[in-house]
Amino acid sequence: MSCTMLRWLLRGGCRPLVGLWALLLPVVSSHGLQQDALTEGRPKLLLVSFDGFRWDYVDRVPMPNFFSIMNDGVMVKQVENIYITKTFPNHYTLVTGLYAETHGIVANEMFDPVLNRSFSIETETMYDPQWWEEAVPLWVSIQKAGGRSGAAMWPGSDVKIRGVFPNQFLRYNASVPFETRVERIIQWFSAPKEEAVDFGVLYWEDPDKSGHLLGPQSLLMDAVIAGIDEKLGFLMNELKKAGIYEKVNLIVTSDHGMVQLSPDHIIELDEYVSRDLYTWVDKSPVVGILPKEGKLDEVYSKLVDANPNMMVYKKESIPAHFHYQHNSRIMPILLEAKEGWTIMQNRSGTFLLGNHGNDNTLPSMHPVFIARGPAFRQNYVKSFMRSVDLYPLMCHILSIPALPNNGSLSNVKDLLLREPTPTVPSARLRVKDNSYAPLVGSLMGVAMVLGFLVVFIKQVTLKQLPSLKHRRREMSQPLLQDLHL
Numbered sequence: 001m002s003c004t005m006l007r008w009l010l011r012g013g014c015r016p017l018v019g020l021w022a023l024l025l026p027v028v029s030s031h032g033l034q035q036d037a038l039t040e041g042r043p044k045l046l047l048v049s050f051d052g053f054r055w056d057y058v059d060r061v062p063m064p065n066f067f068s069i070m071n072d073g074v075m076v077k078q079v080e081n082i083y084i085t086k087t088f089p090n091h092y093t094l095v096t097g098l099y100a101e102t103h104g105i106v107a108n109e110m111f112d113p114v115l116n117r118s119f120s121i122e123t124e125t126m127y128d129p130q131w132w133e134e135a136v137p138l139w140v141s142i143q144k145a146g147g148r149s150g151a152a153m154w155p156g157s158d159v160k161i162r163g164v165f166p167n168q169f170l171r172y173n174a175s176v177p178f179e180t181r182v183e184r185i186i187q188w189f190s191a192p193k194e195e196a197v198d199f200g201v202l203y204w205e206d207p208d209k210s211g212h213l214l215g216p217q218s219l220l221m222d223a224v225i226a227g228i229d230e231k232l233g234f235l236m237n238e239l240k241k242a243g244i245y246e247k248v249n250l251i252v253t254s255d256h257g258m259v260q261l262s263p264d265h266i267i268e269l270d271e272y273v274s275r276d277l278y279t280w281v282d283k284s285p286v287v288g289i290l291p292k293e294g295k296l297d298e299v300y301s302k303l304v305d306a307n308p309n310m311m312v313y314k315k316e317s318i319p320a321h322f323h324y325q326h327n328s329r330i331m332p333i334l335l336e337a338k339e340g341w342t343i344m345q346n347r348s349g350t351f352l353l354g355n356h357g358n359d360n361t362l363p364s365m366h367p368v369f370i371a372r373g374p375a376f377r378q379n380y381v382k383s384f385m386r387s388v389d390l391y392p393l394m395c396h397i398l399s400i401p402a403l404p405n406n407g408s409l410s411n412v413k414d415l416l417l418r419e420p421t422p423t424v425p426s427a428r429l430r431v432k433d434n435s436y437a438p439l440v441g442s443l444m445g446v447a448m449v450l451g452f453l454v455v456f457i458k459q460v461t462l463k464q465l466p467s468l469k470h471r472r473r474e475m476s477q478p479l480l481q482d483l484h485l
């Protein structure tokens with residue numbers, strides 16, 4: 001599906017369709033369906049992110065627990081994440097299957113000229129739902145489908161998105177130990193049937209935190225990486241102790257990699273352009289530049305050839321393969337340092353020995369990916385996937401319909417033990433209740449949806465005749481093709 005169409009679906013023009021989807025879900029999930037699927041057979045899935053765990057860290061020190069999962073399940077060698085390769089944009093992609101320009105979390109620090117507000121992951125601004133509601137994360141979808149979710153500190157999971165929190169969640173607090181987060185996740189998965197979660201997300205700050213401070217090449221990182229393997233071992237043991245290790249599908253991945261920086265490789269913007277001419281948004285190595293009114297061309301001309309180690313893009317010329325252009329939160333000028341370089345205004349700012357954010361095709365920016373459980377093949381190594389493909393894969397495993405997304409289940413179906421059948425996933429749910437009430441309810445629901453659809457199509461056709469002309473090529477594509485994969 002094209003990005004433009006996805007954006008149209010998920011932002012302005014999509015609202016009626018999202019509404020339609022929300023109407024459809026109760027039809028497929030009510031009337032005893034959810035009882036059947038949830039309490040008897042709905043698959044369980046736990047998604048774990050060790051922030052900043054670069055794909056090749058597993059080969060650096062002995063990692064018995066990581067290798068146990070690989071042998072027992074699947075591993076993907078190269079996972080191409082999304083641009084920019086920062087924490088919040090990528091964590092939101094993992095649970096939506098969307099590029100940043102579409103899900104709206106385009107950076108860790110943002111300015112929205114439409115809302116005239118700023119966002120920072122370090123302030124309370126990140127709890128404003130408006131930043132998050134250009135997309136619908138998987139924990140919201142599964143709850144709307146009648147399932148339950150639990151979230152231990154995953155970015156965005158303690159924000160009320162579309163009026164919904166996860167059924168169980170922890171408000172973000174970096175001082176809560178990994179072991180405590182795991183204990184809560186285990187409690188949620190092993191609760192009585194009616195309360196047990198079906199989908200869980202678990203987040204841990206390392207090795208990102210250490211990678212920034214030490215730099216990935218530091219020998220001290222060896223102990224940090226070995227420590228992550230121990231943490232994974234703790235999680236596996238707790239799942240085993242609770243008797244759910246064989247039942248829960250476990251995916252262990254990350255948001256991005258990490259690259260070594262040097263104090264000899266610093267680009268100082270003050271050398272090229274006055275601070276009076278622009279506002280700095282976000283942090284190195286990808287920096288949004290918001291020129292003061294009327295100063296766009298002046299700022300651009302001062303920067304464009306300023307330093308051979310810095311790429312300078314006007315928004316409209318950002319390379320298409322980044323899928324990073326069509327959102328008002330992306331600034332008029334974008335700077336990207338070459339791998340290993342840092343952009344600062346001058347050297348008085350904070351310098352990090354390791355960082356990430358660069359071009360998502362660089363191997364140094366890629367995260368680890370391993371998974372095991374009843375849905376996955378065993379001892380299988382895949383060479384490449386895109387992180388946007390994880391969302392349709394997870395929806396398939398959880399037996400819920402995927403919302404429109406940038407990924408494709410067909411790209412990653414070889415990870416699965418059983419080949420997906422080409423049907424709508426929700427069709428796998430069975431009606432358990434023998435009364436006619438569910439059938440009547442379903443028919444009424446379908447009638448309502450069809451009525452809604454007729455009105456909707458009529459309105460869209462009338463209102464958007466001129467713009468449809470321009471969208472015809474995109475409109476001719478199957479909008480919900482991923483639902484059928």
Ligand SMILES: [Zn+2]
Binds near residue numbers: 052086087088208256
């Ligand atoms: Zn991160």
